[in-house]
Amino acid sequence: MIEQENYMPEKFRIGHPAIDVQHEVLFVFYHELMLSLQNADDSYHLSDIFLGLGSYVLNHFKFEEDAMLATHYEQSAAHCEEHHLLKEKVAEFHNRFVSVKNMKEEHAIAQEIAVFLANWLEHHIAEVDKQLAHHLNQWQ
Amino acid sequence: MALKISKDGDTVTIMFPEIFGFSLRREFKEATSSHRPGIRYQLDLRTVTKIDSSALGMLLLFREGAGGESADISFIGVRPEVRRLLQLANFQNLFKFS
Ligand SMILES: [Fe+2]
Numbered sequence: 001m002i003e004q005e006n007y008m009p010e011k012f013r014i015g016h017p018a019i020d021v022q023h024e025v026l027f028v029f030y031h032e033l034m035l036s037l038q039n040a041d042d043s044y045h046l047s048d049i050f051l052g053l054g055s056y057v058l059n060h061f062k063f064e065e066d067a068m069l070a071t072h073y074e075q076s077a078a079h080c081e082e083h084h085l086l087k088e089k090v091a092e093f094h095n096r097f098v099s100v101k102n103m104k105e106e107h108a109i110a111q112e113i114a115v116f117l118a119n120w121l122e123h124h125i126a127e128v129d130k131q132l133a134h135h136l137n138q139w140q
Numbered sequence: 141m142a143l144k145i146s147k148d149g150d151t152v153t154i155m156f157p158e159i160f161g162f163s164l165r166r167e168f169k170e171a172t173s174s175h176r177p178g179i180r181y182q183l184d185l186r187t188v189t190k191i192d193s194s195a196l197g198m199l200l201l202f203r204e205g206a207g208g209e210s211a212d213i214s215f216i217g218v219r220p221e222v223r224r225l226l227q228l229a230n231f232q233n234l235f236k237f238s
Contacts, residue, residue, distance in 0.1 A: 006193060018228040021193065025229055028197030042166050044201050052204035055234075063230045 007031045012125050016133035022060045023125055029053040030121070033114045037107065046110050050097055053117075054090050061087070064132060071139045079128055086120060143167055155184040162194040168202070175206045186217030196229050203234060214238050 008027040013020050029049060036043040061083045068076040093113055100106045142164055144155040154171065156164070172181075183199075185191075203211045214236035218226065223237070 008193070018230070021196070021225065021228040022230060024193035025196045025200065028194050029200075031194075032197060032201065042169065044169065045205070048201050048204040051208060052200045055204070055208065056200055059230050059233055062233075 012121070014125065014130045014133040016136055018063065019129060019133055019136075022056075022063065023121070023129070025056060026053070026060070026117075026121060029056065030114065030117055033110060033117070037110055037114060046106055047097070050093070050110070050113065054094060057086065057090060064129070067136055068132065071136060073132065073135055075131060075135075079132060082124060082128055086124075089116065141167065143171055145171055150178055151180045151182060153182040153184055155186075156188050158187050159190045160185070160188045160195045161190065161192040165194065165198055168198055172202045172205065177207065179206070179212070181206065181211075181213045183213065183215050184217055185215055185219070185222055188222050189219065191222050191225055193229075196225075196231070199231070199235070212236075 006024060006027075007030065008020075008024045012023060012027075014023075029052065032044055032049050033046075033053075036046050036049055065076075065080060065083065067073075068079060073079070093109065093116075096109055097106070100109060142157045146153045146155075154168075203213055206213060215226070216238050218237060226232070226235075226237075
């Protein structure tokens with residue numbers, strides 16, 4: 001169904017339809033963040049990108065955590081701990097983001113978020129979520 | 141213009157074309173950039189048969205610009221195949237479906 005514009009490299013597809021779509025959306029946010037950092041003339045406000053990303057990350061984590069709970073996933077504690085660490089990081093970025101004093105500072109934080117997000121997606125999807133998808137697909 | 145926008149009191153209705161993807165990004169962004177508090181949005185998807193993840197991102201960015209948690213946005217006329225994608229993306233917690 002997702003056959004048009006897709007910013008998620010294929011190697012991140014883990015074979016669970018809902019989780020894959022949700023990850024694709026996270027990559028769209030990453031793309032928007034990059035457009036904004038490049039000062040593309042039609043880019044969204046950094047604050048909308050950042051807040052939208054934060055709330056969607058929470059929505060996505062809840063989905064995965066509910067699925068883990070419903071299927072008695074053994075690796076649940078370790079997986080949720082990774083989510084917890086990212087939530088803390090999002091909160092930290094948020095606090096810094098709302099107290100920026102100028103565009104330059106805002107830009108610097110956005111740059112940091114982009115790097116952090118890229119690294120996090122690379123590790124978390126490729127390793128942690130892949131195991132979860134495997135478990136969920138076996139459960140069905 | 142691919143989007144058809146109509147206004148009735150505090151309700152803004154946006155009608156989408158058959159394909160809702162990245163090509164609508166600029167137009168959709170412009171159409172929704174001047175948000176005023178108290179506006180209700182109805183996103184009419186009855187014609188939409190194809191939707192992609194960049195559209196999902198646009199919807200979330202729109203929601204944020206329209207007040208985030210307090211935004212009042214509902215989808216109307218959603219076809220089953222489009223509804224399936226919106227549900228896979230777990231949008232039922234973020235938007236209203238009617
Ligand atoms: Fe996860």
